[in-house]
Amino acid sequence: MALTPARTMPGVLELLPLDQIAFQRMLDVIRRNYERFGFLAVETPVIEYADVLLTKTGGETERQVYFVQSTGALEQGEKPDLALRFDLTVPLARYVAEHERDLNFPFRRYQMQKVYRGERAQRGRFREFYQCDIDVIGKDALSVRYDAEIPAVIYSVFRELDIGPFTIQLNNRKLMRGYFESLGVVDGEQQMLVLREVDKLDKRGADYVRDTLTGDAFGLSAEVAAKILAFVQVRSTSLQDALDKLDALGPGPEALEQGRTELKEVLGLIHAFGVPDTHYALNLSIARGLDYYTGTVYETTLNDHPQIGSICSGGRYENLAGQYTKSHLPGVGISIGLTRLYWQLRDAGLIDTAKSTVDVLVTQMNEAQLPAYLALAGELRGAGIATEVVLEGGKLGKQFKYADRAGIRFVVVLGEDEIARGVVTVKDLRREDQFEVARSELVKTLRVELEQAAAMG
């Protein structure tokens, strides 16, 4: 029989076990922090009805959808009515609309699952990737105070992920809209087009952007273009500086005043939530592409790795599920695209292959003593120590080599001599150290060692 080449499609990140462990630890940290802030777990099916998924979106997103058909439907030549979710926001909207009567509002949910996009195969573009989302959904109304809680969660997550200093950057779409209005750029779509140009500031430089804005396509005056460029370059260096810079914008239309009031309240409350001033800042260039953000918007960047871009983004939206329900459901949320983030961090050398989740390998010196090895392993497992026993046998050197390659730290040796003397020999492969311990003390000793290692990270 001819062999089928074992391979996966481009755009998926499949990991070797020790990398998978590193990835899993990141997932665990995020989940733990989400739960600590009172968010509740939700999972939704990967496959949704196509008409449910595609009510709102169109254009680019729609072209990237993966459609699904069972063998039967395919044979009958039917048009596919199922598709894979491309984000977690549309499924959240469907979930809240469907289960509205059974949920408690404000509804705080987290969801950490994979989403699918039929992207062109390209380095760093993923067709399957994890999103780790939180959202707070209000019924009819949701206080702007929740907008201040989100950065507290972001801070808590990224502090524990320990991937270097980061800054949570904030803006407010109302403020932005109001400021543009005050300059005579009133149309929403026109504002978005201007913002898209302004987004090129870093790559193309100020001259290019100014020329475009004052050129035929936009026809803005030099003065207006200059004001826009000055506006989007506003960054704060402290909480007080942020408040001052907001005041310095001067009076403006209602939207601007609303946005300013919201931003000031949010900035102040973030402080009350215990986020250090060093970790959040005003950044008036942040718009977020999605049309549905209406107030606060967030991006988070690693201070030492700006090229990675935003590692966690989101914002406030006016109405989550207008396509499914007449209920008015305002919300605020963020998303961490963990697959891409992990890939970028690994690429930048910021995360390493993990140690094994296996703590101890019990070697097999003597086949006849297998019951003794199994009993020992049982005790270790009973104490919560992940333990593997060599069942196959073979040379001791080979068993050590296996432990070393597999990243297992402790190797336990229990030969005739040890058994006679009531002791166990432990080899610590990380410290390249070896010690003997009374058989009855083994569990306690290893627990202490492992707890110390865990505490030191």
Add this chain to the structure above:
Amino acid sequence: MALTPARTMPGVLELLPLDQIAFQRMLDVIRRNYERFGFLAVETPVIEYADVLLTKTGGETERQVYFVQSTGALEQGEKPDLALRFDLTVPLARYVAEHERDLNFPFRRYQMQKVYRGERAQRGRFREFYQCDIDVIGKDALSVRYDAEIPAVIYSVFRELDIGPFTIQLNNRKLMRGYFESLGVVDGEQQMLVLREVDKLDKRGADYVRDTLTGDAFGLSAEVAAKILAFVQVRSTSLQDALDKLDALGPGPEALEQGRTELKEVLGLIHAFGVPDTHYALNLSIARGLDYYTGTVYETTLNDHPQIGSICSGGRYENLAGQYTKSHLPGVGISIGLTRLYWQLRDAGLIDTAKSTVDVLVTQMNEAQLPAYLALAGELRGAGIATEVVLEGGKLGKQFKYADRAGIRFVVVLGEDEIARGVVTVKDLRREDQFEVARSELVKTLRVELEQAAAMG
């Protein structure tokens, strides 16, 4: 705009938050036990190339496959070359073949992900469901001792899941094959057909099965049919009884002798692994449908709920990945179909909605004290206590009602009076109790309460 009805397709299990928490706890228990036995995490993409997925399987499984197409591929009328995995075994085979050089053998992996089958919509049939698998894969060879480790893992998992008494039932395909050969039923396919009839024993009764086996379709003698019926009804009541009953089968062809030797070694070692004799038994009716099992086979049943059927099944196979690689990769493994199991247990009233993952709700008595509430919540979270703060405000009674409905146990009240006296009022909604504690003692007090609750399950 007309509303799109918010709905999911039939055959998926979408849970409300407190049920999701109960489900997640089961996943956590399984994962923790898998890791404790030294199994390593692996995740594979949901989407695989169709030719990779469908090399081996055909017939029924193939008809249940979900095929996947991006919008672009669909528009071009291409035949789909992508599909969703329908189990975790085929992706494991592909993974091991693809990464063989980077893995350490024996390779012990666990994988807990969802799989997809285009089943007919029917109560209790799932189109999307979790499988929680472990497998040990050897390079060239794998000692039969690993077959004894699997029941130790099963025991550990289901003991901790705490869903009532269970029995791990074992058989061996070689023993079965050898016994059938000794009765003149030599052809493998014929053996499978006989087994399929024998499987109807419980539903149709012994007379029906005997009549079928001696009828035109099989043409077996009354004596042979009687022996087959007696064989498949063998159950052991203890380890010694199992060994005795294996001996009582009498001498037979090589396959039978091999099977008997393996079973005896496995049964004895399961004991050495610390599994109580009450929790495993010989059951010579177990065959497992899949053709690729070649030695030990397992099923696990709940003693008090036989109607649920096997909750964890698997076995030994000769060669994992012959369709992808020339390497000889024998293995042994099991799978827990957690979605179906959860659904059945809930249906049988054996599991309940979980308590919330949120431990504490900090109420909002007075808007002006919000910073004090946030500081308090920050402290609680810092101590690992999942805490939600009421940010919206509103009547205190409504806040209590929210906590009650959401399943949050502790409600913290911090009014002007409490602040002045340096105390906090805690209402325990589970015990319907209320107490006052010094502000500085709150974290410690709640930690003790929560640890006690966790210890009591």
